[in-house]
Amino acid sequence: MPTETFEFQVEARQLLKLMIHSVYSNKDVFLRELVSNASDALDKLRLAVLRDDTLDADTSDLHIEIDIDAEARTLTVRDNGIGMSHEEVTRLIGTIANSGTAAFLRELREAGDAAGADGLIGQFGVGFYSGFMVADEVTLLTRRAGESEGTRWSSRGEGTYTLETVAEAPQGTSVTLHLKPADAENQLHDYAAPWKVREIVKRYSDFITWPIRLVPEPREGEDTPEPETLNSMKALWARPREEVSEDEYRELYQHIGHDWREPLETIRLQAEGTFEYQALLFLPSHAPHDLFTQGYQRGVQLYVKRVFIMDDCEELLPPYLRFVKGVVDAQDLSLNVSREILQQDRHIRMMRRRLTKKVLSTVKEMRESAPERYATFWREFGAVLKEGLVTDSENRDALLAAASFASTHDAGAPTGLRAYTERMKEGQDDIYFMTGESREAIENSPHMETFRAKGVEVLLLTDPVDEVWVDAVGEYEGKRLRSIAKGEIDLGGDEDGTADEEKDKQGEAYAALLGWMTEHLADDVKEVRLSSRLTVSPACVVSDADELTPALENMYRAMGQEVPRAKRILELNPEHQLVKALNRAYTEREDRTELTETTDLLHALAVLAEGGRPKEPARFVSLVADRLERTL
Incomplete structure (x- = not known):
């Protein structure tokens, strides 16, 4: 022809x-x-x-x-x-x-x-x-x-x-x-x-x-x-588990993860039914240096019937699991004609939902059966996993079950929320926490004093994301998550009511001083009141129960979101000798000059104690130097 x-x-x-x-x-x-x-x-x-x-x-x-x-x-x-x-x-x-x-x-x-x-x-x-x-x-x-x-x-x-x-x-x-x-x-x-x-x-x-x-x-x-x-023909995820060695898993992880270390955990998943796919995922043992940078490349590769489609498939796992490496091989997906752009359809959402649940359940199981490996995982990836508590309400319970937090209960071992609630004292209705830059800073904070004295456990949260997720979650199994640095704290203790009577007497004795100090510090604080959280320090600053903390304010500003600066509350310890002397001086002296300086110093010291900065550092240094000179 x-x-x-x-x-x-x-x-x-x-x-x-x-x-x-x-x-x-x-x-x-x-x-x-x-x-x-x-x-x-x-x-x-x-x-x-x-x-x-x-x-x-x-x-x-x-x-x-x-x-x-x-x-x-x-x-x-x-x-x-x-x-x-x-x-x-x-x-x-x-x-x-x-x-x-x-x-x-x-x-x-x-x-x-x-x-x-x-x-x-x-x-x-x-x-x-x-x-x-x-x-x-x-x-x-x-x-x-x-x-x-x-x-x-x-x-x-x-x-x-x-x-x-x-x-x-x-x-x-x-x-x-x-x-x-x-x-x-x-x-x-x-x-x-x-x-x-x-x-x-x-x-x-x-x-x-x-x-x-x-x-x-x-x-x-x-x-x-x-x-x-040219090709290996070794799709490990398609072979029976018993036929794949740990060395083969390690080689694949090191190849796709560009990591010379061994994976911390290997996860296999095979979905059968109307939509079939196989997944072989790895939890790394070390967090990359750019994990929190905007351009971080995720590590899950997408295959369709063993043919590579894309390297960095964002649709398969939520952002807070971006550290997971591995391969997902689907039998049938809606792709565009070039196979390069994944269309959002129910199959993708189905895969994402199940892969997410599988990773979280694996972390939870690791925590229960392999505490040492879990400790490594949480040290490296706990901060990024907690992002999901803010963004993924559907999996919030699974995330809380997989999460752990430093606590005053045990200096070496983090705790889960369930374990915390099981140790709560009789009559305790809230789960107490405090956020800060480090464990040491929180433990030395004045806000911790009455909790330490009464043996009430406090969660010590030091990651920036902790400022956000505690508000997003709000409660756990009916127990409110409550910051010890916000609102008024009343841990109770005296069933006969003598503590309440003593508190009323102190309120009357200090009423005039508190009113004067509130007026004097009006540009910086909304109220000066007596504290039930202090046992050693003379004063501390706290936020109102429904207001942002200074750290959260700074975080929003760093992200370009302007928020009004909230006035704090200055709390005084009525049992401290400095506060008693201040009250006597206010009652006995008509000249308020030295009283004004002492009040400013007390407020600045309270701000410093929580890791803040005095409003006028130069004046603060001058006042401290002057007072030190008088003692010599």
């Missing part, structure tokens, strides 16, 4: 131009697409032989072959799979966005053969045309298994293509790309270079089931060497 020339339809010609120049952001994916199509063809032949034992087809060595001719600048991807008939080439290759694999999947599903469809990859109909991104001309030679004649299709991608029947053609399909010239622009993408082909296959197609072989270039006077198999 003579060669026939056909014209693409106007719409197809426009789509071809758009696809070549716009759809793919990375030209390397052309080889991924051709290899995926070849893999599909091998799967189809295997299934066809199982269905029809009379089919005359050679299945003894099913494989994919890549042949490079650097001198002629051609690259050929060849398979010995099912191949195509002349009618199929006309119908499928001649029409962009039509897919034989998609039709084949439809037929299998209609026949109820879902298991047979699992190995098929391409469903998008345009992957074949990605070759035009790197080639001036593409030639396809194919013969369907069981037929005697083959078909050659050829096009320069400029609006026409040719078709001819070939008497002699091997079973399967070969796609030959006549590569564009290698110039300065394409020197990093010289697809006639074996090293470049090896790199692409390793990145995108390493786990394809069938061997991908690179045909070596013959050298004069030497025997032709054996073809080099």
